[in-house]
Amino acid sequence: MGRYVIRRLLWTVLVVMVVTLITFVIFYVMPPGDPAVRFAGKQPTPGLIAEVKKNLGLDKPLFGIELPRVWESRPWDSQYFGFLARLVTGDKDKCPAGIEGCGRPGLGVSYDSRTAVRQELIERAPRTLSLALGGAVVWLVMGISIGIISALRRRTLVDRAAMGFALFGISAPVFWLGLMALFVFWEVLDIEALGTGYVEFADSPSGWFSHLLLPWFVLALLFAAFYARMVRGNLIETMSEDYIRTARAKGLPERTVVMKHGLRASLTPVVTMFGMDLALLVGGAVITETVFNIQGLGFFAVQAVRGFDLPAIIGVTLVGALAVTLMSLVVDLLYAYLDPRVRYA
Amino acid sequence: MTASAPAPAGAASPAGEALLEVKDLKVHFPTPDGVVKAVDGLSFTVHRGETFGIVGESGSGKSVTCLTALGLINRKAAKVEGEISFMGRDLLRLPGDELQKVRGKDLAMIFQDPFASLHPMYRVGDQIVEAVRVHEDVSKQKAQERVIELLSAVGIPRPRERFRGYPHEYSGGMRQRAMIAMALVHNPDILIADEPTTALDVTVQAQILELIDRVKTEFNIGVILITHDLGVIADVAQTVMVMYAGRSMERGTKDEAFSQPLHPYTWGLLESIPRVDQKGSRLLPIEGSPPSLINVPPGCPFHPRCPHRFEPCDKERPEFADRGGGHPEACHLTIEDKRRLWTEREQRRSTVAA
Numbered sequence: 001m002g003r004y005v006i007r008r009l010l011w012t013v014l015v016v017m018v019v020t021l022i023t024f025v026i027f028y029v030m031p032p033g034d035p036a037v038r039f040a041g042k043q044p045t046p047g048l049i050a051e052v053k054k055n056l057g058l059d060k061p062l063f064g065i066e067l068p069r070v071w072e073s074r075p076w077d078s079q080y081f082g083f084l085a086r087l088v089t090g091d092k093d094k095c096p097a098g099i100e101g102c103g104r105p106g107l108g109v110s111y112d113s114r115t116a117v118r119q120e121l122i123e124r125a126p127r128t129l130s131l132a133l134g135g136a137v138v139w140l141v142m143g144i145s146i147g148i149i150s151a152l153r154r155r156t157l158v159d160r161a162a163m164g165f166a167l168f169g170i171s172a173p174v175f176w177l178g179l180m181a182l183f184v185f186w187e188v189l190d191i192e193a194l195g196t197g198y199v200e201f202a203d204s205p206s207g208w209f210s211h212l213l214l215p216w217f218v219l220a221l222l223f224a225a226f227y228a229r230m231v232r233g234n235l236i237e238t239m240s241e242d243y244i245r246t247a248r249a250k251g252l253p254e255r256t257v258v259m260k261h262g263l264r265a266s267l268t269p270v271v272t273m274f275g276m277d278l279a280l281l282v283g284g285a286v287i288t289e290t291v292f293n294i295q296g297l298g299f300f301a302v303q304a305v306r307g308f309d310l311p312a313i314i315g316v317t318l319v320g321a322l323a324v325t326l327m328s329l330v331v332d333l334l335y336a337y338l339d340p341r342v343r344y345a
Numbered sequence: 346m347t348a349s350a351p352a353p354a355g356a357a358s359p360a361g362e363a364l365l366e367v368k369d370l371k372v373h374f375p376t377p378d379g380v381v382k383a384v385d386g387l388s389f390t391v392h393r394g395e396t397f398g399i400v401g402e403s404g405s406g407k408s409v410t411c412l413t414a415l416g417l418i419n420r421k422a423a424k425v426e427g428e429i430s431f432m433g434r435d436l437l438r439l440p441g442d443e444l445q446k447v448r449g450k451d452l453a454m455i456f457q458d459p460f461a462s463l464h465p466m467y468r469v470g471d472q473i474v475e476a477v478r479v480h481e482d483v484s485k486q487k488a489q490e491r492v493i494e495l496l497s498a499v500g501i502p503r504p505r506e507r508f509r510g511y512p513h514e515y516s517g518g519m520r521q522r523a524m525i526a527m528a529l530v531h532n533p534d535i536l537i538a539d540e541p542t543t544a545l546d547v548t549v550q551a552q553i554l555e556l557i558d559r560v561k562t563e564f565n566i567g568v569i570l571i572t573h574d575l576g577v578i579a580d581v582a583q584t585v586m587v588m589y590a591g592r593s594m595e596r597g598t599k600d601e602a603f604s605q606p607l608h609p610y611t612w613g614l615l616e617s618i619p620r621v622d623q624k625g626s627r628l629l630p631i632e633g634s635p636p637s638l639i640n641v642p643p644g645c646p647f648h649p650r651c652p653h654r655f656e657p658c659d660k661e662r663p664e665f666a667d668r669g670g671g672h673p674e675a676c677h678l679t680i681e682d683k684r685r686l687w688t689e690r691e692q693r694r695s696t697v698a699a
Contacts, residue, residue: 241461242456242458242461242462243461243462243463243464243465245417245456245462246456246462246463246464246524246527247464248417248448249415249417249448249449249453249454249456250448250449250475250476250479250527251445251446251447251448251449251450251476251479251480252445252449252475252479253442253445253479256479261464264464264466264467265464265465265466268466338466339465339466340465340466340511340513341465341466341511341513
């Protein structure tokens, strides 16, 4: 297993490199506008633009690879390979005066806010993680319990109500749900504690909790609906398996048959889906963060793209790519643990 | 019913007490297309120390009968009538939690496909330990010791090691052995084996049948062996019941069924088994296919496929009774006609290739 994990981790490094390369190509090689021009102010002189370029490091070659005269290549002095090198060595030495939070991994300085991207990510990650993990708890509890009830009460009123709710959850856009939730709880019911924004857990645990409550539920609804349908389908299928009949023939109470034998087999595929969904959210729950004004990674990503803030874009992309690849490794390991028929290959 | 439980006239059943008495059982499933009459008026008795073979094609109601006895069919979807009396208690009228206490304790069942019958994600040993502990308050260690003993008793080598194995690490025959061990944990009175060898290799089939036979003697239990294979019956059963379209066509001792069969359907079944001992004998399949259980042919359900049908067959349902042949059957032909026809068919079969 150790060898398997190491191999997968090496793959992760490769995947992350490919992701950064693609991001570089999209935002540096094919840019809709020269960032230096944007940052040089209105009606800039060519000299000013050149200076901005030099400051931002945009005067260097992208990859520094000379074709066909490969031997004249200077990749260590290029933008992309310089970026990769700084990821490892850190960017403390390159940090402009007055900017805090540079270090390892070096992610550069945001063009927009003139802060270290590394610092921004460290500050914002807990917000997104709070949102994503809390939401995950809500949607797992909701989705799995609704799915079980629905499967066991198949074709009854309860089942139809639950599946109607699931259809609503899948169809309702998150931004609309978010605004409706805010309107009802804030405007109409006037519950101030449920307001927008993010309260640091360290400052006030109860404030952290109450401010995240609405976002958790709004975010969870969509996923809960998907999970309920999936658990329902899986459980119905599993309950017609021969080994369920064996479990009943042993004389096990129906409760044990469903909760132990039925669920074990039905929830295993859910693990895969859960890992991927959670990983995607760690990269930022853009709409929920925006509606509830939680300045997390998703919010940051949107800002970065709109402001053409290259280092910020790359930084967020890197976090997302890492989350997805590492999560998929965790899922695969967990899966092999849950289903003994699966072996590492 | 003329021929009922404490079987008449000599060798119809071995000595042991009557364990399971099924009386006029009907299991009907109403569906949008019509009522599926899976079992339609079935009676039989199983005794201690006896292997009771039920033979029939797919959909003849063999499995449904046994699943009904164990309460493993969806009672909400089925209309069940009659009586299944197990050591004095009517299983059909037992409340759910009472029936659950009988299941796996006094009445155990093993199934056709040992590959699918064990939970793929739990260790085989743990699944059997679970079966021990559901009916008996014993410690995990004690249960474990007992299971290991049982695994060894059913012929699983290195049982202590195998205990920790998962089903996918077992071969088909080993899995069926494990299922048998699971069925035996509480010394049941009856073991129902639903096509226990169908999914297995021929060599393994014989071993499993031999094991079931040994278990029957050692534990002194009654075995109900469901199969579509008369060869399996010939190996281990003492009594045979031939089923067709949810009804019993003929019932007798193994010798009666094989040497003096009285029902044309039984003849058809016997002629469709390959026989190595008679050189040049030919396989004669039964023409046609089993009837739909929604539109069961009127009269005798077998008459559309029967080469000997005559005037009353499509109108009158033949009674399941002893017509003088020594054991009960359900065919309108007179006993003389039956004897003559069977002799003719036997001769024709062995001379065809000559």
